[in-house]
Amino acid sequence: MNEKQMVGEKAVEYIKDGMVVGLGTGSTAYYTITKLGELVRNGFNIKGIPTSEQTAALAVEQGITLVDFKDVNQIDVAIDGADEFDADLNLIKGGGGALLREKIIANAASIFIVIADSSKGAKKLGAFPLPVEIVTFGADMTTKKIAELGCEPKLRLTGNQPFITDNGNYILDCDFKHIESPKEMELQLNKIPGVVENGLFVNMADRLITIENGELVEKTK
Known part of the structure; x- marks a missing residue:
């Protein structure tokens, strides 16, 4: 097993x-x-x-x-x-x-x-790229705003096409390396217009x- x-x-x-x-x-x-x-x-x-x-x-x-x-x-x-x-x-x-x-x-x-x-x-979260679900409208601008928090966001793909969630949205996989304050980062991400939710629990x-x-x-x- x-x-x-x-x-x-x-x-x-x-x-x-x-x-x-x-x-x-x-x-x-x-x-x-x-x-x-x-x-x-x-x-x-x-x-x-x-x-x-x-x-x-x-x-x-x-x-x-x-x-x-x-x-x-x-x-x-x-x-x-x-x-x-x-x-x-x-x-x-x-x-x-x-x-x-x-x-x-x-x-x-x-x-x-x-x-x-x-x-x-993990001692600190962030080695695993943080998934962030965003709406498709204005996705490029939303991605830029998320990057300003200190990560490298990458649009998740299926083959050559964007991965679409069950809710009809995109997912950005955001490489932060490590996240010093998960609670603060969760709040900062969810304040960005276009962000639906993020993977920090x-x-x-x-x-x-x-x-x-x-x-x-x-x-x-």
């Missing part, structure tokens, strides 16, 4: 029968969703709210019932991966292109559990499940 599978399946222990669950996007969340599908096929009853169209398709394939925000009062638990985390459980997310929906769902959840393999830990994770020295470990704020 690889590290992603270890942490992804461990998180399922926090899901109880009857819960509404935020379903993350990416290669680690894949193992959470497939494990949940196994439980559902054995009689487990949950409802899922997916963070992406990709996740929605996987959940349906696994037999998990999906619901919309309008159909529920709360999300009990959200489980999602991270591209980078620091000792304070601040995160960079968005490598899979779903950061906006991921942040909405994480913010709405009573408990937000992050699953990440040992390679994702500050003070949002309630629990981190990761691997240290080959063993599962859990960390809380």
Whole structure:
């Protein structure tokens, strides 16, 4: 069993029968969703709210019932991966292109559990280029304004064409090298007109499940 599978399946222990669950996007969340599908096929009853169209398709394939925000009062638990985390459980997310929906769902959840393999830990965030979702209108100007914060933004591509999010926007992958104050950077980015959301998840994770020295470990704020 690889590290992603270890942490992804461990998180399922926090899901109880009857819960509404935020379903993350990416290669680690894949193992959470497939494990949940196994439980559902054995009689487990949950409802899922997916963070992406990709996740929605996987959940349906696994037999998990999906619901919309309008159909529920709360999300009990959200489980999602991270591209980078620091000792304070601040995160960079968005490598899979779903950061906006991921942040909405994480913010709405009573408990937000992050699953990440040992390679994702960092003393300071920023080695992983920070994804920033921007509207297509005025994208060049928005990119210039973001660059003024001290990074090199690159438009994410699929082949030769811009990558388009599930929300119809672009993503800029912004190389900051390291981010001294994630909270301040989050606020500065979101003040720029044209920025929809950024991949800094500050003070949002309630629990981190990761691997240290080959063993599962859990960390809380």
